[in-house]
Amino acid sequence: MTARTWTTRADNRAARLARAAQALGPRLRGKRVPSEAITELLEAVIEPHDRVCLEGNNQKQADFLAQALVRLDPQRVHDLHMVQSVLALPEHLDLFELGIASRLDFSFSGPQGARLAKLVSERRIQIGAIHTYLELFARYFVDLTPQVALVAAHAADAEGNLYTGPNTEDTPAIVEATAFSGGIVIAQVNELLDDGSALPRIDVPAGWVSFVVKAPRPNVIEPLFTRDPAQISEIQVLMAMMAIKGIYAEYGVQRLNHGIGFDTAAIELLLPTYGESLGLKGRICRHWALNPHPALIPAIEAGWVESIHSFGSELGMEDYIRARSDVFFTGPDGSLRSNRAFCQAAGHYACDLFIGSTLQMDLDGNSSTATLGRITGFGGAPNMGADARGRRHASPAWLQAGREARQGRSGAAGTPRGQKLVVQMVETFREHMQPAFVERLDAWQLAEQSGMALPPIMIYGDDVSHVLTEQGIANLLLCRSDEEREQAIRGVAGYTAVGLARDERMVENLRDRGVIRRPQDLGIDPRQATRNLLAARSMRDLVRASGGLYEPPKRFRNW
Amino acid sequence: MTARTWTTRADNRAARLARAAQALGPRLRGKRVPSEAITELLEAVIEPHDRVCLEGNNQKQADFLAQALVRLDPQRVHDLHMVQSVLALPEHLDLFELGIASRLDFSFSGPQGARLAKLVSERRIQIGAIHTYLELFARYFVDLTPQVALVAAHAADAEGNLYTGPNTEDTPAIVEATAFSGGIVIAQVNELLDDGSALPRIDVPAGWVSFVVKAPRPNVIEPLFTRDPAQISEIQVLMAMMAIKGIYAEYGVQRLNHGIGFDTAAIELLLPTYGESLGLKGRICRHWALNPHPALIPAIEAGWVESIHSFGSELGMEDYIRARSDVFFTGPDGSLRSNRAFCQAAGHYACDLFIGSTLQMDLDGNSSTATLGRITGFGGAPNMGADARGRRHASPAWLQAGREARQGRSGAAGTPRGQKLVVQMVETFREHMQPAFVERLDAWQLAEQSGMALPPIMIYGDDVSHVLTEQGIANLLLCRSDEEREQAIRGVAGYTAVGLARDERMVENLRDRGVIRRPQDLGIDPRQATRNLLAARSMRDLVRASGGLYEPPKRFRNW
Known part of the structure; x- marks a missing residue:
């Protein structure tokens, strides 16, 4: 029998939380982090070589957290191993150009595909593998478990419960894998409710979430499935x-x-x-x-x-x-x-x-x-x-x-x-x-x-x-x-x-x-x-067929 | 365009909840149902021909709810379509003998396999199909969505949040499919916390649960994976x-x-x-x-x-x-x-x-x-x-x-x-x-x-x-x-x-x-x-290897 410690993950989470508390001081209220403190929070809780899941869905994007991540000091945070479904935003690849991340496991890169190929050929990014979505989620529970998850939800209450609204997408899988393995979960939200206010529904319990931060702008969502x-x-x-x-x-x-x-x-x-x-x-x-x-x-x-x-x-x-x-x-x-x-x-x-x-x-x-x-x-x-x-x-x-x-x-x-x-x-x-x-x-x-x-x-x-x-x-x-x-x-x-x-x-x-x-x-x-x-x-026919209930995004309102 | 109603499922849920409130009167406190009122609750919320998921896992069993279900009046509740992972308890088949249920989709029937074959040959049970677990869960979201789910958790708080303890097993899949499709979720728990007490953690948010009932005895769990x-x-x-x-x-x-x-x-x-x-x-x-x-x-x-x-x-x-x-x-x-x-x-x-x-x-x-x-x-x-x-x-x-x-x-x-x-x-x-x-x-x-x-x-x-x-x-x-x-x-x-x-x-x-x-x-x-x-x-060697942390169930304590 070795004298090894068997709670390094839990101890490590405690240390990260303590660093966050110290860095933010009274600006941290419960799990709530002011948006201007996001860089400090990320630098406090992310360690070099961490596996980080930055929620990049087919549709919704944790864009505020992505923008914060690219602003980190690569001297302090580097060689991250990014695990995420979709590379949709420029920031998802900026991370590699900036030296903050070096390894990637993903499912889909749509609009970033050409830039990704270029970065790979320049050896600035190392691809673990390309997966189908469910396969990537499966690996979150086996050998690609994130140390830190950066997710997007519509709203949080004062305790940190999350309401995703209609785009729940990957969030439950990401959060479950991270929260129950000693990881840190940070959620950006469009709305942060006051003490005592209740969410329309709870999609992710507060106990699974470490920090919530209100993004200055609502998260990006792509209307990918609309065909004129x-x-x-x-x-x-x-x-x-x-x-x-x-x-x-x-x-x-x-x-x-x-x-x-x-x-x-x-x-x-x-x-x-x-x-x-x-x-x-x-x-x-x-x-x-x-x-x-x-x-x-x-x-x-x-x-x-x-x-x-x-x-x-x-x-x-x-x-x-x-x-x-x-x-x-x-x-x-x-x-x-x-x-x-x-x-x-x-x-x-x-x-x-x-x-x-x-x-x-x-x-x-x-x-x-x-x-x-x-x-x-x-x-x-x-x-x-x-x-x-x-x-x-x-x-x-x-x-x-x-x-x-x-x-x-x-x-x-x-x-x-x-x-x-x-x-x-x-x-x-x-x-x-x-x-x-x-x-x-x-x-x-x-x-x-x-x-x-x-x-x-x-x-x-x-x-x-x-x-x-x-x-x-x-x-x-x-x-x-x-x-x-x-x-x-x-x-x-x-x-x-x-x-x-x-x-x-x-x-x-x-x-x-x-x-x-x-x-x-x-x-x-x-x-x-x-x-x-x-x-x-x-x-217009679709809107009419819906009895006026369907409201196409502006770019599709061509009548 | 038809003049059809598009909220029959939501209306039906509201009607079921209203019937429960009427049947139980002041004995219903929030979502909490006294255990002696369980039959009345089930008769109020279950309708003939409902698809019912009775949580029968590999290990934990919603046994109290299974026992309550077999006591229902087959004149009132009949022809249920049972969808569940495992047929483990005698009650799971009693339901068919009693005329309460008539159709079954499942994954595994272990100890009940011989009796199941007999019931099928007597045409007292109609098997839809045998599935692998994930396949059955998948159908909960497509064409086998339960109208009523009867699940087991370790504890509930006063609001109805559930703590499953270590045997979460099928519960999240069952509850999600039922709660978000206008269904009724009833959870039996071993402990029901008083107002203001907090669960050790929340596995299922209260908003997904319709009723909780404290079982008189802790739910059955089989130590299936212990080999001497x-x-x-x-x-x-x-x-x-x-x-x-x-x-x-x-x-x-x-x-x-x-x-x-x-x-x-x-x-x-x-x-x-x-x-x-x-x-x-x-x-x-x-x-x-x-x-x-x-x-x-x-x-x-x-x-x-x-x-x-x-x-x-x-x-x-x-x-x-x-x-x-x-x-x-x-x-x-x-x-x-x-x-x-x-x-x-x-x-x-x-x-x-x-x-x-x-x-x-x-x-x-x-x-x-x-x-x-x-x-x-x-x-x-x-x-x-x-x-x-x-x-x-x-x-x-x-x-x-x-x-x-x-x-x-x-x-x-x-x-x-x-x-x-x-x-x-x-x-x-x-x-x-x-x-x-x-x-x-x-x-x-x-x-x-x-x-x-x-x-x-x-x-x-x-x-x-x-x-x-x-x-x-x-x-x-x-x-x-x-x-x-x-x-x-x-x-x-x-x-x-x-x-x-x-x-x-x-x-x-x-x-x-x-x-x-x-x-x-x-x-x-x-x-x-x-x-x-x-x-x-x-x-004994296993216990020793664990440093005394492993505590085998009684039947395995053979030294």
């Missing part, structure tokens, strides 16, 4: 018709996830029109794991949607959500309770279908949004766009996909098992006439350049069930060899180089077998695919 | 040596999950002895997703373990956990904060290895604990014993397993990808000389008998990486055909009928290739495999 119907093209309408008739109806998909993008917005807007005309109401799309997409308003109003659980919220949807509490998860205060961890679990285990888009797909069906000169990560797509092999409950859609995938197979691969529907929906050419189908993903070269252990593939080909383009649907479940899969993909790749190199005879054979289905094979007349089919054709 | 080292056999020691040298060391497994059972308890007890002698300290087994197993005490004391996150707690480990807060996730009160949802996510996404046992394995490597006449479910095994295909972060163990699995493959199946190590550890014969290896799983017949859509397979063969018996290790990753896999399994199946039917030449060939490895191939002398290698050989 005016920008939906007729090709997208056609693809949405194929998705509804050729996949959703074919498998009877009741529970599903939609992400960001115009392709899926088109599907949402066709449910009450085209979907209704096919008699599908109540037969598909009843339960959703998705954010409160404005594009789903017409379908909700038409009674298509029984329930929605959300990762985060969406700006402008607050009053609508409050008035439609039968559909959304809401608190006694009427506002949404989102939760990215549970919604990702729902997307993984409780949904029969994931539909997403990509920038590139190769002939094995592997797809990636990673392109040269950018390191972006994949957010939730790998978690939801993978077969959930731990799933054991059956549904007709899952069983049918499983049957198709296992037909004619023997041994372990032939054991009856359900399978998730994973649909990649892409136009054959992206903007600037970039082909979506390629012989080789940029991901391979990117892996070599950045020294990654594996190419950054978003969704692996053997998890994809269907590829949907304006040319038709390729059902990869039915392919029985690598060659068939390749020709099925070429067969829907249109006039791209990959599509033009198809084996005509084999493609026609696949079409005869129903592996490839063109619009006409589905009984869809492309001439019908007009914008008139959309249940809303503008932002 | 005295019962570990020398065959188990041998198998544990093979696991450590042939798998853990071979792949450099740093992050892992162990479940229940003597096989893995033997591994835990060999780390500070055999593992130490191999120089493996710090190189394997640093981060764990597991409950506070008493058998891990010697390894913790010897400095092997950096962190443990837990699904639940373990009786008798309270003081030890408090004194070892560097290792366990604990609150400011010093007691464990467990969380089954996050720990299952950790087991799925943050661990490189799952090791478990089974009752039967077939020649494809499919395994199941389902046997004729019993419907037991699988708990967490499918979630952790499946390749996490959404995982994107690399580790040496995961990369090596992925390389082995993909060697020589082409197309989508050959795309570089990591893979989880999923080890099935079984003696070739179970008790009563039942062979662990069979030509055909009982699961197939069970599926026919019970009308299941798929045979209840716990872990599918194509997710298994290694089969470990006293005869050796079969590395299924390296098998290149169904036939090789079959012979690899036969090759470690010893004197079972399946083992005796092996093709000797092919098995020797697999051994030459390292697909099968015998103890001697690993440099392990079976004569060394004695109980002397165990770091603790009795419960």
Whole structure:
């Protein structure tokens, strides 16, 4: 037996709290820190080499704390290991340029992807790994536990209880991992209530929070999931018709996830029109794991949607959500309770279908949004766009996909098992006439350049069930060899180089077998695919459909 | 646009609360309900056909609420749809016999498995599906959201805040899904604090809880994870040596999950002895997703373990956990904060290895604990014993397993990808000389008998990486055909009928290739495999190793 101490984490927390108390003196009232003392607080509680989770969500950002962090003295605070979902703000990378942080584990870097790649190539940042969200949360409880968490909430009461409002997002996962492992939790809030005032609801108990600070400005939130119907093209309408008739109806998909993008917005807007005309109401799309997409308003109003659980919220949807509490998860205060961890679990285990888009797909069906000169990560797509092999409950859609995938197979691969529907929906050419189908993903070269252990593939080909383009649907479940899969993909790749190199005879054979289905094979007349089919054709239509409850952010108020 | 109401759930909750207030009158003080009024409360708030989550965990049970539920008048309360993790108490099935409940979705039924099968065959219970835990939680947020949740906590304060103590387990997931969807949450507690008294910590905020009731007796908790080292056999020691040298060391497994059972308890007890002698300290087994197993005490004391996150707690480990807060996730009160949802996510996404046992394995490597006449479910095994295909972060163990699995493959199946190590550890014969290896799983017949859509397979063969018996290790990753896999399994199946039917030449060939490895191939002398290698050989040794901090439950105090 050693004489080691077993409470270093608790002792260390006590020492950090004592340093904060000393640095701030009477300016620290309970857990409340005045905003002008934030630098002193951070320098008192953060130690070099700490693992720090700076709440960078898909939507809300702990921006005040990010700005404070970049102002620290790198002589005192350096070599931080940042762990966070999203790199969204310039400050998230400034930290590395300034020498305050040196190591990074994350999920998604969207707009900062190019700058991130540059910093990596200059060896000013060391990437641990890119994760899917739930995977990163999981590691918070295993080997990436933060010593310090810097989070954002809407309000705090005098005791330090937190009210997140509709954008709860990652906060509960981050705070739980940090608070119960001897860490320090600092929350920036938009409102700090006086003694005795009660929050509309408590999302995080005060006992889990070390300090609260009122930010001078409300935290940044991005309306990431708002798509203006005016920008939906007729090709997208056609693809949405194929998705509804050729996949959703074919498998009877009741529970599903939609992400960001115009392709899926088109599907949402066709449910009450085209979907209704096919008699599908109540037969598909009843339960959703998705954010409160404005594009789903017409379908909700038409009674298509029984329930929605959300990762985060969406700006402008607050009053609508409050008035439609039968559909959304809401608190006694009427506002949404989102939760990215549970919604990702729902997307993984409780949904029969994931539909997403990509920038590139190769002939094995592997797809990636990673392109040269950018390191972006994949957010939730790998978690939801993978077969959930731990799933054991059956549904007709899952069983049918499983049957198709296992037909004619023997041994372990032939054991009856359900399978998730994973649909990649892409136009054959992206903007600037970039082909979506390629012989080789940029991901391979990117892996070599950045020294990654594996190419950054978003969704692996053997998890994809269907590829949907304006040319038709390729059902990869039915392919029985690598060659068939390749020709099925070429067969829907249109006039791209990959599509033009198809084996005509084999493609026609696949079409005869129903592996490839063109619009006409589905009984869809492309001439019908007009914008008139959309249940809303503008932002104004969406507002009208909501009975005036939806209030789009200013930049979308284009009428 | 319809004139439908969109607040039926909120209105319905208000109506239920009003009925409770009327039924209880002044006996309802805030959220506090006297225990003798529990029947009236439940009859007031539960409606026929409700989905009810009765907290039945792996360990703690809402037993008082279960007993109250079976006393309801089936004329008033009937056809409930029960959704719960574990069927542990007789009351969980009495509900169906009494006509109070009719439908069930669950994860595990352990001791009630035989009775459950009988009720199903008599058509007195309709099973929706068997789930893995995280899958069931996920459905709470999608299509199995409870209208009423009946949960167990250690204490509540006057406002209704809950303190779960170390066994938080499922409570946060259940309460969040119910409270934010217009449902009613009723908590039984062992202690109800007076006005003004504060809980040691708050695990669930009062705003999420509708009613609290003090149970006349503390809730039942099972010490499920306590294994008396005295019962570990020398065959188990041998198998544990093979696991450590042939798998853990071979792949450099740093992050892992162990479940229940003597096989893995033997591994835990060999780390500070055999593992130490191999120089493996710090190189394997640093981060764990597991409950506070008493058998891990010697390894913790010897400095092997950096962190443990837990699904639940373990009786008798309270003081030890408090004194070892560097290792366990604990609150400011010093007691464990467990969380089954996050720990299952950790087991799925943050661990490189799952090791478990089974009752039967077939020649494809499919395994199941389902046997004729019993419907037991699988708990967490499918979630952790499946390749996490959404995982994107690399580790040496995961990369090596992925390389082995993909060697020589082409197309989508050959795309570089990591893979989880999923080890099935079984003696070739179970008790009563039942062979662990069979030509055909009982699961197939069970599926026919019970009308299941798929045979209840716990872990599918194509997710298994290694089969470990006293005869050796079969590395299924390296098998290149169904036939090789079959012979690899036969090759470690010893004197079972399946083992005796092996093709000797092919098995020797697999051994030459390292697909099968015998103890001697690993440099392990079976004569060394004695109980002397165990770091603790009795419960008393465990207590001693803990410095007297571990206090085993009475039934284990055998000295």
